[in-house]
Amino acid sequence: MIDALDLFCLNFFLLCGVASVETEIRLSVMEGDSLTLRTGLTELQRDDEVEWRFGTSRISTITAGNITNDDETFKDRLQLEEQTGDITVTNVSHEHSGVYQLSIIIRNKKSNKRFTVTVFAHLPIPVIFSDSSKCSSSPERSSRILLCSVLNVSAVSLSWYKGNGVLSSISVSDFSVSLSLPLEVENQNKNTYSCVVNNPIRNQTTHLDISQLCHACSDCNLCFDSAEAVVRLIITAVVGVAAVTAVVLLANDIRTVVKEQTIKP
Structure with a gap:
């Protein structure tokens, strides 16, 4: 949402006759949620003009009080608020990530806004596996390897926590991949561990109590x-x-x- 300072600056430039001013805003939203892009105006007059573009395509306009929605990418998901010129995209998907351009003309004075939107996919719940084939056979230190995995993720981090502290972490950028992160623990360890996958908006956590695993690893075939x-x-x-x-x-x-x-x- 635009704050009071942005609204003041926008109206100041419009009223003072500056030919054009551009504001850039970055937004993140989860897939399936609604995305609202705001003009920052409280009420449009009949002679005011508003134009929204997504990439190079014009998607919605208000001219002389007439509303037009032009782009098929949004189909029935695009809603335009006639009084303010705000647009809302419902049930957003990955194809709605990108740059949205807003042009406002009020009394022949033009202002521009640029919205860079990133749509993140829903996060899977991490799955923890116990790799019994790698149990230590040493009677002094009976341990095992835990493997935390998530499938088909992008732009996320996968981390092991011991209490509130991060033990290890791995990240992936834009490509859809599967991630796995190992952790070696002792069977007699009384600490509580958790595996967390997160993106800039949300996270998913799986907790693990070592006591819930088999207590001995002397015979790894039974673990x-x-x-x-x-x-x-x-x-x-x-x-x-x-x-x-x-x-x-x-x-x-x-x-x-x-x-x-x-x-x-």
């Missing part, structure tokens, strides 16, 4: 998290079903052979 346990149970069930099926088929074959031998003279 696995719930996701791995489910996979192992599924594999065991499939193998069991296959074994039972094989036994049934073998029994049927034996019965068939015995029956044929009995029938022979």
Whole structure:
């Protein structure tokens, strides 16, 4: 939103006859939210003109009291407030990131505004895995590797926290990638850890209590998290079903052979 100082400066330049003044504003919004871009004016007069552009395309105008929406990129998402000239884009998506240009002409005096808008995708919840294959076999220091992962993210940071302190962090810029960040902890550690993914607007956190993991790593083959346990149970069930099926088929074959031998003279 424009503050009182920006509004004062805009009206001052307009009333004092300066040919043109330009203001630049940077905004960030989450995908699916609404974005409102404000002219800073309280009321337009009939002879005032307002023009909004997105990139090089004209998207909305007010001329002589007539309102026109021109750009198909926004379809039914674009709303223009007739009294002030403000525009609102509802349910924004990544394609609405970019530069919006505003031109206002009041009593033949022109002012410009430039809005640089960044639309961020919703953040996934970080998933923590326990890599039991890397458990330390040393009886003096039984430890394991935890792996925190997020999929298909861009312009985010992924961090491990111990309490309120950052232990490690990794960042990615504009490309959609999957991130993973390892952390080695001791099984007897009583601290609470958390994995956080964040962008400039929001964050998602997964908390971890070491005591919730298996307490000993003397036999790493017995240490696995719930996701791995489910996979192992599924594999065991499939193998069991296959074994039972094989036994049934073998029994049927034996019965068939015995029956044929009995029938022979």
